[in-house]
Amino acid sequence: MSGSEEPEPVLFHTGGRVARITLNRPRALNALTHAMVRRIDEALTRWERDPAVETVVMTGAGERGLCAGGDIRAIHDDARDGDGTATAAFWRDEYRLNARIARYPKPYVAVMDGIVMGGGVGVSAHGGVRVVTERSRIAMPETGIGFVPDVGGTHLLSSAPGELGTHLGLTGAQIGAADALLCGLADHFVPSAELPELLDALARMPARDALARWERTPPQGVLATRSDWIDACYAADTVEEIVRRLFAHGDSAAKEAAETLLAKSPTALKVTLASLRRARELGRLEPVLDQEYRVACAALDTPDLVEGIRAQVVDKDRRPRWSPATLADVTDADVERFFTPLGERELGLDSKI
Numbered sequence: 001m002s003g004s005e006e007p008e009p010v011l012f013h014t015g016g017r018v019a020r021i022t023l024n025r026p027r028a029l030n031a032l033t034h035a036m037v038r039r040i041d042e043a044l045t046r047w048e049r050d051p052a053v054e055t056v057v058m059t060g061a062g063e064r065g066l067c068a069g070g071d072i073r074a075i076h077d078d079a080r081d082g083d084g085t086a087t088a089a090f091w092r093d094e095y096r097l098n099a100r101i102a103r104y105p106k107p108y109v110a111v112m113d114g115i116v117m118g119g120g121v122g123v124s125a126h127g128g129v130r131v132v133t134e135r136s137r138i139a140m141p142e143t144g145i146g147f148v149p150d151v152g153g154t155h156l157l158s159s160a161p162g163e164l165g166t167h168l169g170l171t172g173a174q175i176g177a178a179d180a181l182l183c184g185l186a187d188h189f190v191p192s193a194e195l196p197e198l199l200d201a202l203a204r205m206p207a208r209d210a211l212a213r214w215e216r217t218p219p220q221g222v223l224a225t226r227s228d229w230i231d232a233c234y235a236a237d238t239v240e241e242i243v244r245r246l247f248a249h250g251d252s253a254a255k256e257a258a259e260t261l262l263a264k265s266p267t268a269l270k271v272t273l274a275s276l277r278r279a280r281e282l283g284r285l286e287p288v289l290d291q292e293y294r295v296a297c298a299a300l301d302t303p304d305l306v307e308g309i310r311a312q313v314v315d316k317d318r319r320p321r322w323s324p325a326t327l328a329d330v331t332d333a334d335v336e337r338f339f340t341p342l343g344e345r346e347l348g349l350d351s352k353i
Contacts, residue, residue, distance in 0.1 A: 010036045011061075012043050016203030017054040019047045023123075026062025031071045032119045034090040040123070041097050048105060055107045055207050057199065058124060065137070066111065069118025070094070072145065076309035084300040091150070091296050092347060094119060095289045098152045099349050102126035102285050107207040111199075112136050112180070113192055122151025125185045126285070129207050132177040133192040134219055138185055141172035145312050146265040146304025146322065148272045148338075150296050155288040158279040160184055163234035164223055169272050170239070171260045178221030187211075189218035229254050239269045240327050265304040265320070266327045271295060271338045278339070286349040291339065293347035298338040 011022040021040060023030035047053040060066035070090070078087045101108055101123060110124030113133045121140060124130060132138070140149040140157065149157060149169050157165030160183040168175065168183070180186040188211050190198050201210040223230070233245035233254060239261070246258035261269060275295055279288045299305045303323045311320035324330050 009033060010039050012039075014047075014050075014053060017052075017205070018203045019043070019050075019053045019056050021056065021058045022061055023058070023067050024061040026060075026064065028071070029064055029068035029115060030060040030062070030066060030120070031068050032094065032123070033071050033074070034086075034093060037090065037094050037097050041093065041100065044097075044100060044104065053106065055109060055202055056104070057109045057111065057202055058127070059111045059199070060114070060120075063114070065114030065120070065135075066116045066124060067120025068115050069120055072309050072313055076306055076314060079300050080306045084297070087300060088297055088345075091293060094122065094151060095293055095347060096349065098122040098126050099286055099289055102152070104128065109202060109207055111195060112138065112186060113195060117141055117174075118153075119151050121153055121156070121185070125156055126152055129188070129211065130180075130186040131188045131190050131195075131198070131211070132180050132186040132218070133190060133195065134177060135192050136177045136180060136186075137174045138176075138180050139172055139174040140169055141174075143170060143264040143268040143272055144172050144308065146268050146302065146306075146308030146320070147299055148268055148275055148292070148295050150292040152285055152289055152292070154272075154275045154279040154292060155282075155285045156185060157183075158276045158288075162227055162231040164227065164230055166234040166242075166273070166276055167223075167230045167257065169276055170234070170242070170264070170269055171257055172264070173257075173260075175223065176221055177218040179223045181218065182221060182223055188215045190214050191216055226251075226253055233257075239266075239273055242273075243327070265308055265322050266324055266330045267302065267304055267322070267334060268299075268308075269327065270330050270335045271299075274335050274339070284350075290347045290350050294340065294342055295338045297342060297345070298340065 011024050013020040075087050108127040109129040110127040111131050114135050116138045140153045157169045177189045198214045236242045243258050246254045
């Protein structure tokens with residue numbers, strides 16, 4: 001083991017009524033690896049059968065957040081230099097874990113303190129009890145790296161009120177506690193200073209009783225005051241029309257959203273919009289995860305994923321060269337290719353229900 005590696009990337013502990021999962025790669029903002037996903041799944045299997053475990057609690061090590069997402073450097077290297085099979089295998093197990101968390105038979109309490117993005121949303125926002133704090137910064141920022149919201153993100157976002165989820169999915173905007181509650185990504189607000197007491201209480205009493213004692217009212221968010229223009233602009237059928245409406249609206253925040261969109265991958269934007277609309281029609285999580293797996297596997301074969309991660313994470317020049325470079329250059333056929341069935345390689349979650 002090299003000195004740069006975390007000794008144990010995910011920690012497990014049982015005590016009192018609870019079993020604890022601690023994501024333990026603080027220097028990597030607790031980014032998920034395939035091995036971590038497999039170990040979490042094994043622990044959930046064990047605890048599901050253990051009558052001493054009444055509640056499962058997930059937290060992140062360090063001061064910065066629960067989890068910044070999947071290990072996208074590894075995805076970048078596999079997509080650029082490999083054949084994508086390692087990443088596809090990671091996603092297969094990760095998405096199955098997301099579905100399992102959503103259906104877990106015991107209270108699954110996710111402490112969404114600090115940064116919670118991408119894959120971090122997948123292991124938290126599908127839980128039955130989701131706690132945010134004044135430090136929470138939640139986002140699905142995939143369009144900025146030439147990718148599409150996954151880990152059940154399009155299911156969660158498409159279920160948000162009005163077009164709030166469309167706005168968040170396309171722009172990748174970060175939201176705080178009140179907006180997470182508004183969008184259905186969280187259930188309870190607890191001040192971060194009181195989390196140790198909450199965690200202690202969870203070990204002694206049922207989750208609902210502990211939350212009833214420690215829950216507070218969050219500071220005001222911003223989305224409620226912007227929902228009128230968000231609903232009006234993002235209801236459009238195409239990304240081009242969404243951008244046109246945002247620029248034409250007159251609100252400075254709408255103009256800022258339009259400019260944000262024009263910096264994202266044009267292909268990723270169009271595929272994300274199609275994914276969100278289709279997720280709304282599909283309704284349940286499992287068929288949406290099946291769809292996301294098709295989309296994600298298709299993205300491995302596109303130049304924008306490698307280029308987006310290069311620009312944002314590897315070289316950090318923040319100047320991605322998207323291909324195609326403009327929304328107008330992305331055809332309906334380009335978008336439809338992402339939804340092509342995978343045959344024997346399908347995730348197949350929906351068939352197991």
